[in-house]
Amino acid sequence: MRIDGIAAHRIARRRLLSAGLVAAGTMLSGATSNSGPRATGAKLPAGNGTANFADKRAMIVQRVRPPLLETPMEVFDEGVFTPNDRFFVRWHWADIPLAVDVDSFRLEIGGHVEQPLTLSIEQILSLPRMQLAAINQCSGNSRALFEPRVPGAQWSHGAMGNALWEGVSLRAVLDLAGVRAGAREVRLSGMDRPLTQVDPFRKSLAIDHARDGEVMLAFAMNREQLPLLNGFPLRLIVPGWFSTYWVKALNRIEVAATPDENYWMAKAYKVPTTEDAGVVPGSTGYETRPISTMVPRSFITNVRDGDALQYAPRVPLRGIAMGGDQGVAQVEVSADNGAHWHEAQLEEDFGRYSFRRFHAEVPITARGPAKLLARCTNTAGATQDMDPIWNPGGYMRGNVEAVHASFA
Amino acid sequence: MASGAASGEQARDPQSLGRLESAAVELPDDAELFVGPDADMLNADCLACHSPSMIRTQPPLTRDQWNAVVIKMQTAYRAPVAPAEIEPLTDALVRLKAAG
Numbered sequence: 209m210r211i212d213g214i215a216a217h218r219i220a221r222r223r224l225l226s227a228g229l230v231a232a233g234t235m236l237s238g239a240t241s242n243s244g245p246r247a248t249g250a251k252l253p254a255g256n257g258t259a260n261f262a263d264k265r266a267m268i269v270q271r272v273r274p275p276l277l278e279t280p281m282e283v284f285d286e287g288v289f290t291p292n293d294r295f296f297v298r299w300h301w302a303d304i305p306l307a308v309d310v311d312s313f314r315l316e317i318g319g320h321v322e323q324p325l326t327l328s329i330e331q332i333l334s335l336p337r338m339q340l341a342a343i344n345q346c347s348g349n350s351r352a353l354f355e356p357r358v359p360g361a362q363w364s365h366g367a368m369g370n371a372l373w374e375g376v377s378l379r380a381v382l383d384l385a386g387v388r389a390g391a392r393e394v395r396l397s398g399m400d401r402p403l404t405q406v407d408p409f410r411k412s413l414a415i416d417h418a419r420d421g422e423v424m425l426a427f428a429m430n431r432e433q434l435p436l437l438n439g440f441p442l443r444l445i446v447p448g449w450f451s452t453y454w455v456k457a458l459n460r461i462e463v464a465a466t467p468d469e470n471y472w473m474a475k476a477y478k479v480p481t482t483e484d485a486g487v488v489p490g491s492t493g494y495e496t497r498p499i500s501t502m503v504p505r506s507f508i509t510n511v512r513d514g515d516a517l518q519y520a521p522r523v524p525l526r527g528i529a530m531g532g533d534q535g536v537a538q539v540e541v542s543a544d545n546g547a548h549w550h551e552a553q554l555e556e557d558f559g560r561y562s563f564r565r566f567h568a569e570v571p572i573t574a575r576g577p578a579k580l581l582a583r584c585t586n587t588a589g590a591t592q593d594m595d596p597i598w599n600p601g602g603y604m605r606g607n608v609e610a611v612h613a614s615f616a
Numbered sequence: 617m618a619s620g621a622a623s624g625e626q627a628r629d630p631q632s633l634g635r636l637e638s639a640a641v642e643l644p645d646d647a648e649l650f651v652g653p654d655a656d657m658l659n660a661d662c663l664a665c666h667s668p669s670m671i672r673t674q675p676p677l678t679r680d681q682w683n684a685v686v687i688k689m690q691t692a693y694r695a696p697v698a699p700a701e702i703e704p705l706t707d708a709l710v711r712l713k714a715a716g
Contacts, residue, residue: 271669271670271673272644272646272669274666310636310638311638333633337632339629362674362675403664404695436640
């Protein structure tokens with residue numbers, strides 16, 4: 209089926225009309241019209257500026273529709289948790305929920321279960337709760353740094369955020385329905401819709417993973433309800449796994465006995481099966497697997513590329529590190545491009561899925577340009593590599609990142 | 617587990633949310649259109665699903681890479697690109713990015 213711009217906006221418009229947010233006579237902006245009653249006057253940045261966007265403040269707007277909003281790096285220097293109004297946003301399709309009524313929302317659980325059921329928000333809030341600090345990171349975070357360059361959302365490092373999530377375990381919800389013998393996986397989908405006749409966004413987890421007690425349905429993020437742009441009222445949290453699985457506006461949980469053939473599991477978000485998920489640029493014919501666990505990463509946050517700093521024999525560095533799906537065991541920093549490494553002090557531990565702040569003082573041996581590095585080793589003993597990987601999707605970057613500064 | 621990050625059930629935290637409030641959000645206007653000689657085709661084929669910014673932020677890509685993108689948009693995402701438009705649209709994207 210061919211879709212045209214008018215049809216696409218008619219669909220989006222219907223949802224807005226049903227939410228009572230747009231009067232029937234108003235025109236929506238889009239490919240066929242320049243007027244937009246929903247304009248908030250938000251100025252979109254030219255170049256690398258930031259802009260306010262809906263409930264988000266000072267974000268890098270990679271794309272307006274559907275929204276791709278990146279967190280500026282300075283936010284990660286301000287604290288170990290990412291404020292909700294600076295938390296990155298990524299949607300695949302433009303037909304996203306712009307209004308949700310709490311009383312009428314229902315979460316459906318069905319498929320290979322003893323008794324399908326639906327839960328209201330009130331019922332979900334009455335279930336036993338859990339809290340977990342966990343990093344949400346886009347599979348393609350840092351894609352813009354891949355060499356050779358690859359197409360896709362051109363994130364720098366800001367498609368990630370750390371939050372304290374509160375909600376109920378997926379296991380508890382599955383047990384209410386009763387998982388039947390032979391169940392193989394759990395398929396999760398939300399209220400966003402494609403604009404064309406393609407598979408709606410849906411991700412699946414193996415049944416044992418879904419029931420591990422850490423995968424959870426979150427209704428609170430940093431002690432507040434989720435922003436709409438981050439999946440209000442409910443989203444999936446898959447600690448230690450890339451964000452593609454963290455289904456937003458979650459409203460359907462389906463237990464299945466067969467593997468998911470949906471595009472978003474079978475074709476999209478696949479990485480090479482090599483140990484580091486890297487291949488030689490241009491190579492073909494290699495095996496792929498669905499992306500899954502995150503890898504160790506670390507970022508110096510108090511100095512940024514291009515900073516001209518006052519020379520001192522020792523300078524303070526600080527930043528954030530993550531262990532992937534393990535805790536942070538050690539962070540080291542270098543001010544001479546890796547010739548010498550110095551162990552950093554690790555700050556408060558919020559659990560193995562959270563950012564960990566670190567700080568150190570490093571000797572600066574000469575004036576002039578300096579390449580500042582941080583390197584993380586996780587509790588499983590994996591240390592970041594110096595060399596970046598490459599894959600055509602621009603996924604899973606995890607090498608040591610350099611900050612280029614100069615000391616005068 | 618370190619304090620503040622326990623997983624598993626726990627006694628109700630006084631800061632734990634008691635209720636959720638119905639919510640709505642307004643998105644900024646997305647009125648940007650392509651201009652120039654290929655504008656009609658670019659606007660009709662590309663903007664049904666996403667802003668021009670999706671294309672503007674892409675790195676320099678070879679013609680083969682743009683061709684692969686157009687084919688992916690058409691086959692995986694059912695973009696409104698007629699088969700006969702695949703090559704002309706590829707050329708249009710190459711021209712667009714070359715113009716800066």
